[in-house]
Amino acid sequence: MSTIFGKIIRREIPATIVYEDDRALAFEDINPAAPFHVLVIPKQEIVNVGSLAEGDAALVGHLLRVCGKVAEEAGLSDFRVVTNSGEGAGQSVFHLHFHVLGGRALKWPPG
């Protein structure tokens, strides 16, 4: 089922896109939790990490590479990549996404 991120992929709603290729899209989070907060998503509709299939491995590797690339392009040497899988873990949009957070000190463990 399509989500708000599907609408961003199809350009039905606006987003500040920072990276795009044939498989991935990266855009600024509308409610940033850090000075740098970008979401990296697959164009393919995948719900979350819990729903990944073996055949998605190359795509997920690519998405993580895109996370590194957007952080590098922003000049960040230290950053965090987070993905919430399931409502109880804090997932609110059911289209796989990696949060790339940086630009401030990040505590561990997260809430």
Ligand code: AMP
């Ligand atoms: P999660 O809670 O892990 O599912 O993360 C969803 C993220 O999507 C949140 O950080 C939201 O702020 C962000 N978000 C929701 N709608 C939009 C939107 N239209 N454009 C950009 N980010 C959004």
